[in-house]
Amino acid sequence: MAYIVDLRSDTVTKPTEAMKHAMVNSALGDDVYEEDPTVNALETKVAALLGKQAALFVPSGTMSNLIALMVHCQKRGQEAFVGHMSHIYKYEVATAAHVAGVHLSVLQNKPDGTFDLEYLKSHIQGTDIHEPISALVTVENTHNVCGGKVLPLKFLDDLGAICKKHNLPLHMDGARLFNAAVQSKEPAARIVRDCDSVSVCFSKGLSAPVGSCLVGSCHFIEQARRIRKMLGGGMRQVGVLAAAAIVALDEVVPLLSLDHKRAQRLAMVVNGLFLKSFSVDVEGVHTNILFISISENSPFNAEKVVQRLEQVSLSETQGDCKTPDDEGIIVKCLALDERRLRLVLHREINDEALWLAIMKITYVFREMDAMGKC
Numbered sequence: 001m002a003y004i005v006d007l008r009s010d011t012v013t014k015p016t017e018a019m020k021h022a023m024v025n026s027a028l029g030d031d032v033y034e035e036d037p038t039v040n041a042l043e044t045k046v047a048a049l050l051g052k053q054a055a056l057f058v059p060s061g062t063m064s065n066l067i068a069l070m071v072h073c074q075k076r077g078q079e080a081f082v083g084h085m086s087h088i089y090k091y092e093v094a095t096a097a098h099v100a101g102v103h104l105s106v107l108q109n110k111p112d113g114t115f116d117l118e119y120l121k122s123h124i125q126g127t128d129i130h131e132p133i134s135a136l137v138t139v140e141n142t143h144n145v146c147g148g149k150v151l152p153l154k155f156l157d158d159l160g161a162i163c164k165k166h167n168l169p170l171h172m173d174g175a176r177l178f179n180a181a182v183q184s185k186e187p188a189a190r191i192v193r194d195c196d197s198v199s200v201c202f203s204k205g206l207s208a209p210v211g212s213c214l215v216g217s218c219h220f221i222e223q224a225r226r227i228r229k230m231l232g233g234g235m236r237q238v239g240v241l242a243a244a245a246i247v248a249l250d251e252v253v254p255l256l257s258l259d260h261k262r263a264q265r266l267a268m269v270v271n272g273l274f275l276k277s278f279s280v281d282v283e284g285v286h287t288n289i290l291f292i293s294i295s296e297n298s299p300f301n302a303e304k305v306v307q308r309l310e311q312v313s314l315s316e317t318q319g320d321c322k323t324p325d326d327e328g329i330i331v332k333c334l335a336l337d338e339r340r341l342r343l344v345l346h347r348e349i350n351d352e353a354l355w356l357a358i359m360k361i362t363y364v365f366r367e368m369d370a371m372g373k374c
């Protein structure tokens with residue numbers, strides 16, 4: 001069988017041995033009664049890490065963001081500002097409209113994941129009878145679809161000041177907040193200082209099997225707990241999952257910098273091939289996500305490259321793209337759009353797996369680049 005290097009997402013990571021051990025051995029109780037000691041320990045730990053009063057363990061990042069929208073925008077038709085490339089806007093199945101009755105107003109994301117603060121200021125509304133009432137601003141950090149970008153602290157501080165001035169709560173989708181903290185060497189609590197609520201995920205690069213935490217004030221979490229129950233997210237002996245999340249924070253967060261270094265290395269290798277068809281903005285690789293651009297005049301699109309990386313040709317197994325058992329290498333990644341590939345580094349991609357991915361990518365990119373020259 002070919003050796004598979006799966007770079008589609010950090011969500012593909014499986015629990016570590018220490019997580020499995022903790023899952024089997026942790027104390028459990030009924031979390032709807034707030035009696036699961038392991039969930040309580042996780043919530044206390046995450047709230048403290050983020051410098052907030054309380055936290056709530058929820059099944060997913062999508063539910064966490066939805067609950068935040070529902071707590072902050074309690075009247076139907078209130079407005080939440082979101083980036084046009086944000087996960088909340090693009091990939092959460094329109095929960096804001098479908099479930100929360102929230103009107104999403106879109107801010108144009110810049111390539112670094114930020115948006116124009118002057119534009120935001122001039123679009124806060126609600127005094128005129130015709131307008132929806134602005135009730136929330138959201139940011140994403142790191143920014144997934146902008147390529148794992150860490151939002152600049154200055155932007156967050158300026159945004160925080162605007163939100164305070166206009167009495168608007170600020171929510172951060174921090175699915176990969178710990179990647180941002182590790183890369184910027186800022187404590188997570190400093191990054192989210194001005195946020196009224198934050199969602200963090202344990203099931204992305206942190207490798208836990210399931211779960212996110214929504215974090216905020218005691219009053220916010222009290223309301224969030226009721227909404228979680230309403231959405232069917234009240235779980236019982238869920239310490240079995242919280243146990244893995246606790247280990248993730250202790251064991252995997254310190255390893256995230258390795259994913260970032262490997263993403264850098266891969267980006268530099270691709271650029272170092274000096275091919276016409278493929279390039280990476282190496283400086284734009286902040287964390288574990290990298291985008292490979294395909295030039296406009298290449299005769300293939302991103303989907304074709306994804307398909308080719310998943311095939312093993314006869315010449316590969318006989319030539320210089322062999323695994324130790326001669327069965328070839330498959331690299332899995334995603335076509336983000338027509339001209340961009342997304343590759344995500346994570347705990348299961350060690351130096352050996354990265355080396356195999358580099359061999360395969362080099363082979364396929366050279367082959368496809370030669371096609372482009374015909």
Ligand SMILES: Cc1ncc(COP(=O)(O)O)c(C=O)c1O
Nearest residue numbers: 060061062063087140144173175
């Ligand atoms: C930035 C961001 N927010 C939220 C989510 C949603 O998380 P989940 O898949 O746990 O619902 C994701 C998922 O990849 C994400 O990348």
